[in-house]
Amino acid sequence: xxxxxxxxxxxxxCERVFRPDLENxxxxxxxxxxxxxxxRNDEAKxxxxxxxxxxxxxxxxxxxxGVTTFSSNYNLYGNMSWRVMETLRMLMGEKNVEVYSVDECxxxxxxxxxxxxxxxxxxxxxxxxxxxxxxxxIGVAPTKVLSKVANRLAKKNKFATNCILVLDTxxxxxxxxxxxxxxxxxxxxxxxxxxxxxxxxxxxxxLSKKDLFWAMKNLGGVVGERLLRELKGEKSKTLQKPLIEKxxxxxxxxxxxxxxxxxxxxEAIATYTSRAAEKLRRQHGAAKTISVFVIPKEPNxxxxxxxxxxxxxxxxxxxxxxxxxELIKPAVDLVDKLFEKGRSYKKAGVMLSGLVADSSIQGNLxxxxxxxxxxxxxxxxxxxxxxxxxxxxxxxxxxxxxxxKMQKNFHSPRYTTRWDELREVL
DNA sequence: TCTGGGGTCCTAGGACCC
DNA sequence: TCTGGGGTCCTAGGACCC
Numbered sequence: 001x002x003x004x005x006x007x008x009x010x011x012x013x014c015e016r017v018f019r020p021d022l023e024n025x026x027x028x029x030x031x032x033x034x035x036x037x038x039x040r041n042d043e044a045k046x047x048x049x050x051x052x053x054x055x056x057x058x059x060x061x062x063x064x065x066g067v068t069t070f071s072s073n074y075n076l077y078g079n080m081s082w083r084v085m086e087t088l089r090m091l092m093g094e095k096n097v098e099v100y101s102v103d104e105c106x107x108x109x110x111x112x113x114x115x116x117x118x119x120x121x122x123x124x125x126x127x128x129x130x131x132x133x134x135x136x137x138i139g140v141a142p143t144k145v146l147s148k149v150a151n152r153l154a155k156k157n158k159f160a161t162n163c164i165l166v167l168d169t170x171x172x173x174x175x176x177x178x179x180x181x182x183x184x185x186x187x188x189x190x191x192x193x194x195x196x197x198x199x200x201x202x203x204x205x206x207l208s209k210k211d212l213f214w215a216m217k218n219l220g221g222v223v224g225e226r227l228l229r230e231l232k233g234e235k236s237k238t239l240q241k242p243l244i245e246k247x248x249x250x251x252x253x254x255x256x257x258x259x260x261x262x263x264x265x266x267e268a269i270a271t272y273t274s275r276a277a278e279k280l281r282r283q284h285g286a287a288k289t290i291s292v293f294v295i296p297k298e299p300n301x302x303x304x305x306x307x308x309x310x311x312x313x314x315x316x317x318x319x320x321x322x323x324x325x326e327l328i329k330p331a332v333d334l335v336d337k338l339f340e341k342g343r344s345y346k347k348a349g350v351m352l353s354g355l356v357a358d359s360s361i362q363g364n365l366x367x368x369x370x371x372x373x374x375x376x377x378x379x380x381x382x383x384x385x386x387x388x389x390x391x392x393x394x395x396x397x398x399x400x401x402x403x404x405k406m407q408k409n410f411h412s413p414r415y416t417t418r419w420d421e422l423r424e425v426l
Numbered sequence: 427t428c429t430g431g432g433g434t435c436c437t438a439g440g441a442c443c444c
Numbered sequence: 445t446c447t448g449g450g451g452t453c454c455t456a457g458g459a460c461c462c
Contacts (some may be wrong), residue, residue, distance in 0.1 A: 220440085
């Protein structure tokens, strides 16, 4: 059996741990640039605040009802996530925990006897809450996909289930599948959901009755086949070793407001490149390819919102590198290729790919001395930026004015990662 | 006049996830 | 007026190799 442990309204819960005055009060968290609502707690949900809606459209509702609003504080959420996962690793054994996202992980329960599944789940839930202050929901079932089904139903009926649902018999599984619409299945997105509805496949139960060949043909090849196997109760997605090394690293941002001068865009790209290179060095990697893209602002032709197409290009480096200075130059040069005078842009980004292990680590005897020095310089910059303040040391290409920077009007303190932002108890 | 078969690697793009 | 950011996997098709 496998469990999924999922933090309830994670970002909101993180904020609320340090603001006990917000207990039972509505809370929302906004995306970068304060653009969209990306988390809302039950109280905010009850008021009718929609998920992933643009903030400006819900603003009146939020203000009228005294909903507390936060800009996203990823330093805080990242650290709280680590605490939750660490608690589960201590309880269940490191090998049995697969972190799936910032607020979810799968737990291997193969060694737990069937009659103890419920109490094991309860114990996990209580310990996480006690040690971190974060409430979680837990779904337990024979496969990952079914555990997600269980988790969703547990969350939907918090009071009846106490946020825990164990699907350990065929009958319970069948009932759960009948209560789950196809678009709520993990792995079925908008495109496939529409396709399934056209074929009159409306619930997870309907889908589970199709055969594997059909899934292969209609749901994207092997991906669909695996999904269907899981729905039928046959394990197909095994617990995976955590991906230590990413295969792609991206840093992309909306601008605070549209930007039409090339200098600002180059500064932004230089800044994003620095950030991406930092992530790259953290995993001891080096990149062979750097890509840059910009998204022009489009006249709002009073239709439905959609991102305009992104305009991008890439450069293949002569040799994989993790040195910020070696990455900034080609990145900024690419901006010259992409930028069109007279247009204004709302977003830009940098992606690093073709990642390999960095061979020029500190003090490597087999690379020229100058390279070792460069790498030491990078380490020093990373350390200073981490311990002092983000970007206290930066490359000149990043500029100093930054009037393209995103908005963050409701930022909470980084309670758990900065000494000078510790919560004070008076 | 007649021109095979079997591979690998890479990239772009589509689908999905939180 | 104002709509996030960062990932994964898979497939198809082209280039290239012997």
